[in-house]
Amino acid sequence: MNILQVIPELDAGGAERTTIEVAEAIVAAGGRALVASLGGRLEADLKAVGGELVRLDMKTKNPVSIWLNAGRLAKIAKAEGVDIIHARSRAPAWSANWAARRLGVYYVTTYHGTYNARSALKRGYNAVMAAGERVIANSEFIADHVRAEHGVGDDRLRVIPRGVDLATLDPSKVDADAVADLRKSWGASEDDRVILLPARLTRWKGQVFFIEALAGLAVKDRCQLVCLGDAQGRTEYVSELTSAAEAGGVRLSLPGHARDMATAYAAADVVVCPSLEPEAFGRTAAEAQAMGKPVIASNHGGACEVVVPGETGWLAAPGEARLWGLALIEALGLDEKAADAMAKASRERITEKFSTAALQHATLQVYRELIE
Numbered sequence: 001m002n003i004l005q006v007i008p009e010l011d012a013g014g015a016e017r018t019t020i021e022v023a024e025a026i027v028a029a030g031g032r033a034l035v036a037s038l039g040g041r042l043e044a045d046l047k048a049v050g051g052e053l054v055r056l057d058m059k060t061k062n063p064v065s066i067w068l069n070a071g072r073l074a075k076i077a078k079a080e081g082v083d084i085i086h087a088r089s090r091a092p093a094w095s096a097n098w099a100a101r102r103l104g105v106y107y108v109t110t111y112h113g114t115y116n117a118r119s120a121l122k123r124g125y126n127a128v129m130a131a132g133e134r135v136i137a138n139s140e141f142i143a144d145h146v147r148a149e150h151g152v153g154d155d156r157l158r159v160i161p162r163g164v165d166l167a168t169l170d171p172s173k174v175d176a177d178a179v180a181d182l183r184k185s186w187g188a189s190e191d192d193r194v195i196l197l198p199a200r201l202t203r204w205k206g207q208v209f210f211i212e213a214l215a216g217l218a219v220k221d222r223c224q225l226v227c228l229g230d231a232q233g234r235t236e237y238v239s240e241l242t243s244a245a246e247a248g249g250v251r252l253s254l255p256g257h258a259r260d261m262a263t264a265y266a267a268a269d270v271v272v273c274p275s276l277e278p279e280a281f282g283r284t285a286a287e288a289q290a291m292g293k294p295v296i297a298s299n300h301g302g303a304c305e306v307v308v309p310g311e312t313g314w315l316a317a318p319g320e321a322r323l324w325g326l327a328l329i330e331a332l333g334l335d336e337k338a339a340d341a342m343a344k345a346s347r348e349r350i351t352e353k354f355s356t357a358a359l360q361h362a363t364l365q366v367y368r369e370l371i372e
Helices: 016-028 043-048 063-080 090-103 121-132 141-148 175-183 205-213 218-222 235-248 259-266 282-291 321-332 336-353 356-371
Strands: 002-006 032-038 052-055 082-087 106-111 134-137 156-158 193-198 223-228 268-275 295-298 314-318
Touching: 002 063, 002 090, 016 032, 016 356, 032 063, 043 052, 063 090, 063 295, 082 090, 082 356, 090 106, 090 121, 106 121, 106 141, 106 356, 121 141, 121 356, 134 141, 134 356, 141 156, 193 205, 193 259, 193 282, 205 223, 205 235, 205 321, 218 321, 223 314, 235 336, 259 282, 268 282, 268 321, 282 295, 282 336, 295 321, 314 321
Parallel strands: 002 032, 002 082, 032 052, 082 106, 106 134, 134 156, 193 223, 193 268, 268 295, 295 314
Antiparallel strands: none
C-alpha cells in the first residue's frame, strides 16, 4: 500500500506524532509512507521510521494556494502510485480532497478536534474533514461530535484512540540520575513536590487557571510547578504566566519544549491537565498514566475516556479552583501503597486500551478495508 498523509507541519503535537506512528506501520507492512508537509522538528523522526517527506506548504490557508496544492498533490500521488490520501487538518484537507477526486483514489481523514463552528460558513469549511470514504475519530467524544455535526454514519466512521508509545514511556527504562538532574534544572529541591503541566503554552490549556488555583493552597509552599511546552511565539502569554505566579507566590518553571517526555513524567509527583476546553483525546493524561503518575484532568472531552476517577487519577470540573485544589491535595497525599496501586492500574489500562501498536493496527485495517 502507498499512503500519502497530509498535515500542515511536522512540529510538536498529537496529530504530528500520530502521522509518524502511522508512517512506521505502513513501512513495516511493506508499503510506502509519504507525508506532504511544510516539515519541522520531527522530520528526522519521520525519516528514522522509513517515511518520506514531500515538502509542500500545506500550512497555508490562502484559497489560491490551497487550490494550487491540490494540483501538486494530484501530480505527486499519480507519479508515486498512491492508493489513499489521508488528511489530518482542515486547510490541507481541501487540497487533499480535490486531489483524491481528480485521481479517483481514496480519501481518508482523521478528525483530531471539535473544530467549533460559529457560522454556516465555518461549518462548511470544517465539513471537508467528514467527507472521506473513512472518517477516523480519535475518541468516542469526537465520534459523537462528528455524528451530530456532520451526520456521518457508522458505515464510514471509525474510532481509533490516540496511541501511547509504551516502549519509550516505560518507568523501568528511565535513568534516576537524569531524573534528579531534570528536577534540579526546574528549580526543585529533593523535598519539593513537582507538579507537571505538559501542554503548549496557550490560554485554553489552563496554565493561568491552575496557577491561580494553586496560589490559594497552603501546599504551594512545598511545590514546584512546571509548565512544560512550547510558547510558539506567545510572549505576552508567557509574561502573564510569570506575573500570575509572582502575584500568587507560586514557584514556576517554564523550560519550553521537551523531547524526553519519559524523564519529564518520571520527574513529576503529580501531572495535571487543566484544559478549559475539551481535549479531543487527552494524550498527556494517557502518557502520564503509562508512566505510573497520578493524574488530574478536566472532566470533559476525551480525558473522561482516559482517566478512571479513583482508580487511575482524578477528574475535576474545568475552571473550578476549589475542586482542583481538593483533587491536588488528595493526589499529593497518597501514601506509598496507594500510589503504587494507582500506578499499576494506570499502566495496565493504558497498555490494554491506548497503545501505539493498537492505533497502528487499526489504522492499517482502515486502509485495507478500502484497498482490498
